[in-house]
Structures are given as structure tokens and as C-alpha cells.
Amino acid sequence: MTEYQCPMCEVRSPVETAAWCCPRCHGPWDLGFRASPVPRDSLPRRVNSLWRYEEALPLPAPASAAVSLGEGRTPLVPLTDTVTAKLDFLMPTLSFKDRGAVMLAELARRLKPRRVIADSSGNAGTSIAAYCARAGLDCTVYVPAGTSPKKLEQIGAHGARVELVPGDREAAAQAARSVAGDEGVFYASHVFNPYFLHGTKTYVYEIWEDLGGRLPEALVLPVGNGTLLLGAALAIDELHAQGLITRKPALLAVQAAAVAPLAFAFRAGADDIVAPSFTTRTLAEGIAIPNPPRARQILTAVRATGGSFLTVTEDQIRAAQRDLAARGLYVESTGAASWAAAGTRDLGDRTAVLPLCGAGLKSGLAAAT
Template identity: 65%
Template sequence: MTHALPDYLCSEDGTRADVRTAPWCCPVCGGPWDLDFTPDPAIPLEPAAGPHSLWRYAPALPLPGAFSVTLSEGHTPMLPLGDRIHAKLDFLMPTLSFKDRGAVMLAELARRLGPARVVADSSGNAGASVAAYCARAGLSCEVFVPEGTSEKKTAQMRAYGAEVRLVPGGREAAARAAGAVADEPGVFYASHVFNPWFLHGTKTYVYEIWEALGGRLPEVLVVPVGNGTLLLGAALAVAELGRRGVRAPALVGVQAEAVSPLAAAFAAGAEEAEPVPSRPTLAEGIAIPAPPRGRQILAAVRKSGGTILTVPDARIREAQRELARRGLFVEPTAAACWAAVGPGAPSDPLQGRTAVLPLCGAGAKSGLAP
């Protein structure tokens, strides 16, 4: 029932808006929305009694009532990579990417709101996820992508029935093109960056770790960071589980050395991330020169006692091949975390602590790094 949906809330200026009628961004500051939603810690979480999907955490999700959109996403396995490091295999999701966690939330919300068409922008994986879940929900979908997007990923989007719009320029150009049509009548903008429902989907990544570890979390959560959708979802889950008495881990973000505005801002002690030039990198999924949620990402990492690391392309290439030799073929972006904290890293940022990192995109989408 849409009347029970929580409001959008701008964390910068306190602006509120009804999700059914709101513009796609805060009309005052132009920034991304958050949700005015906090799960009630008194309501028990009993995931084992729920479905084999992320909807098993329904008491912690902001969509009330029965859901209908699902591809049995989530509940991905964890695998040890060393004595104290586990990998969570999110490349085994239905579209081979962790982005399914957020896309299913957006598609279920859109289904309830009933738009004429759904619009998204992406450098690849998010667009494929939104396309798949729109297909599942019976919604028309249009995805704006940079002209250099992998043909394997655009073919995947088209296979799901989405209309793919190739935009000259980089990732920001695709976002601008989608934003230009986002407020047209009958359009639902399924932005994985600006729409906070996506973050409430990605937070299930941490809930699953909590469930798999018997009601606790590791000492460190290591995540790749571009727009920060997985890290911010993780921060939401950590805060929510903290209200249930679960000890909070440190959040360690990983950026490609070539495009690392958040790492630079973190090192400088800045609250905002200054835009950086867009440079080529193997980790294209996290090559975001000006992340719209940069302030939130920096604040979340600092609050957790974590840090933001960078890795060069040469090390990402090595890490992808190391993982493949262990039977785990993932995208270069997904290998970035192993590059930062695995045995081949130049330092030991984990300092002996237990950690979980995501292998969040399948190598079949991109091939081995050259």
C-alpha cells in the first residue's frame, strides 16, 4: 500500500517529500535523497523462516506488505580466502552482480507506483540489473550508458528487453542524459545513486553476512567504492544491527588509484570529495570522478574507524588472475578489494583482523584484464 511508504528526506537540508510525487533529487540542494526509515529493533529477524531471497529480511526493509518482484536474489555463499578473510560470492546473483540487491527494491517500488516507463543510467551492471527486474515486473525500461560501455553488458540489457541509449562521453554524461528526462510525466527514475531504495536493497549484503556468521559481523568489511552504493548500504545495515546489539565492524573502502577522489579526501581530512579527472582504469565500475554521495561515504567510513585504500591497475590485474586461479572468475572491479587486502598487497591494512569482502561482478561480463 503506497500510503505506508516512508518519505524521502534530504540529509543536507531536511527537505521532505512524498515518494509518490517527489522529484528525483532534492529540489532545494539538488542532492540525493535518503529515506525516513528506521527498522524497529523490537521486531525479530527470522530470516531462516523467510523466502530464499533478500525478502527474508522483510522486517528491516522499507517496503511494507507483500512483494511480487523477485528472481531469488541474495543469500549468496561465503567462501574462505585465507585464515581470516572470507569472500561473499555476489557474482552468483541472477544478473551476475550485487546490483540485483538494489534493483529488486527499485522494481518493486516502481511496480507499486505504476509509471509509464522506467529510466536508469549505468556504466553496465546496474543497468543490466534494473533491466532484468523491470522485465520481471512487466515494466518498460530505458537505460542510458556511456558510449564505451562493454558490449557484453549492453547486450545483456537488450536481452532483458530494455532500450539502450548510448551517450557520448563518460559516466557523468550518461547520468545527465537520464536526469534530463527523469521528471517527465510517467517516468520513474531508477537511479542507483540518487534513489535511496537502492541502498536499502544493498544493505542486505551485510544482513546475510550476519546470518551466515551466526549473529555477528567480522571486524572489517572491505568494499569497492565508486558511487558508494554497497558501502552506504553496509553502513545502514551496521547501524540497524547495532541497535540489536551487534558489534560494528570497520568499513574499508577501495578505489582504483587512477580515479580516487574519496581516498584523496579521506587522506586530507576533508568532508567533501573534490572532483578528479576521469582516467582509464581496469576497475571501470568504481571509476567515479565526482560521487554525489561523497560526503556521506566519507562520514560513514570515519564513523566506523575505517579507511579508504587505493590500488593500481597492475595490482588489480594480478588480483583478478590470482582469484581466477582459485576458481573465482570476477570482473577487475570485483578484484580490487582482494588487490588491496590480499597476500599480494604491499601492506597489511587488516592488521590481523577478520574481514569479509565482496566478489561482486562476474568475469564473464568483461574477460581477464589485459
């Protein structure tokens, strides 16, 4: 294995013995890993999961598919002449979080903890629970008390213990972190652990493969904690550095106007969150994160590609979800936020791919107002 690195303090620590966060600043880890080029001409002969991009992954492909559930390889479906959707809601647990969860579960399987814990508003917890079940790992998921009953049922169905935490998403995170340092506990944090980001980056590798070795002019991505966007940024940097793409697509980050701390900071020219905490609720619960721990990295990644932040209203999210359903694509409201943003003038006539990243069955159709 490689080693964890703190992007703020430059502290380094072996993966096998590291605490779940930097011991100095308590921030999230990055990973000291350099990807090798993925040979595109060999991909058709490879396993049909994200492990097909093994040169780009920080863990060697397992000898068997003991942890994999066949995640990845989701289809691209045109929505307009220039905008294409990637159907990540067709993943095994019905959300894109499976891309990162399989990496965390495989890491935990190799580290052999006594138990795995996670915190989530639903989708990440479901993914961690499913992949821990697949790997034979004991799992507990901390969730806010207001989490969708359908998501709670799914987490429990995979055999994980569900800890309902009074309060919001941040309260659930704090509850998990209070026991994350206990002996024998592996904190499968989709925010703090960089292995998750190296799983989500396969989203871009798949687009690159399916578009014949190129990427669109823009990637439109919903952003709360930024795990999909930061994974996308990793893949873009790797592909560009290896000469496998000649230009970087713009990262267009989408937030709900009701909870948009990153968009506020971006427009203020700030390097970190500067606004008072947002407390307004939003239909896009998966990106309702008032203080994302990787805020600096998200803002830097968007600016590095000449991208920007787009915000959408609750009415736009409702309309986008219903429009997608009318096209045969039933997704949850967080995933619909990107389609809502695609209709703004910021996108223009650029070619773009956006993720439909969670199934509508998880939370239902947003009520009309």
C-alpha cells in the first residue's frame, strides 16, 4: 500500500497504521499514489467492473471478485444534441457511491478491522453496508434521524446496524467520528478517506473509454462533499498528464441555491467557505452540506479547469426530476439537480456529460408546490 498525505500540513502516515484524519489539522487525507496509463485497446478484454482500470487504482485488483458487485460500466444516454446523461443510478445499490464503496470495502478487507463504521445521509451508507456485507465485514452506519425510510430499510437489509442520530447530516458525522479512533474500528468515510475518491474517478475513465479516448467539453456534477467532482478531477489530471487527453473539460459544479456554501465562496473569490452556515433545507438532500471538509480542494479543482458553480432553485429541481421521469429516467432529486443546471445559460452550446446518480425509488418524487 501507499501512504496517506495531508494536503494542508504535509504530514505523512502509512495506510496500515494511520488515524482516520490528519493528527495535526484533523483534515481529510490525500493519497501518495501515481497512476499508470490505462491501455485503452486492452479494455474490451477486461473484467466488466471498475477494476478494469487497475493501472489507475491504488489497490491491486483482488485475485477474485470477492468484494465486487459488478459496479461501473453504466450507460451514456443523450438528453439533447449536446448533453448526455451517465446512468449511475443503475449501480448495484442504485447510486454512484458504489464506485468509492468498493474501494473502501476492499481496503478494509485487507486491513482486517474488528468493525467498519460510516456516516451518511443515505446513499453512501447503503453502499458501504452492501460492500461490507459482500466482504463479510461487521458494519454500523450513522444516519440523521430524518433519513428516508427507504434508505434506512436498504441499509438494514444488508445486515448493517443503523444508528439514528438526532439532528442533521453533520450531527451524524460527528457521532461516527466520536468512535472512529477506537481500537479495531475502520472509519469508511467517503469524505475523509481518499480511497473513495480513487473509486469515483472511474466515472471519468468510463466516459473516456466510451467516447473513444476523449472527454466532453464540460462535466456537470452535483457537489455537496464533492466526492464525485474530486474523483473526476483526479482522473482528468491523470489522463492529461499521461497524454491520453489533450485538453481538460471544464468542471461545472452544481449546488442547490438553498444550501450553496461553495458557490458563495467561489463567487466571492475565496479559497475556503466564507458564508455563515446554510440551514435552509433542500430537496437535494445528498448535496446539502454546509461545511464540506474538502472545500479548498473543490474550489481549486473547479478553478483549475476554468469551470464554475451553478445554483438551482427548488422549483427547478422539482421540474427537472419530473422532466427526467417523463423521459423514462426516474432519479432522486439530488441527481436531478444537474439536469436542472444544464438548462442554464452557463453551459451554452458546449458538449457535456452529467450524472444521474441516485434512483428515484430511494426517496420518491418531490412533491409539487
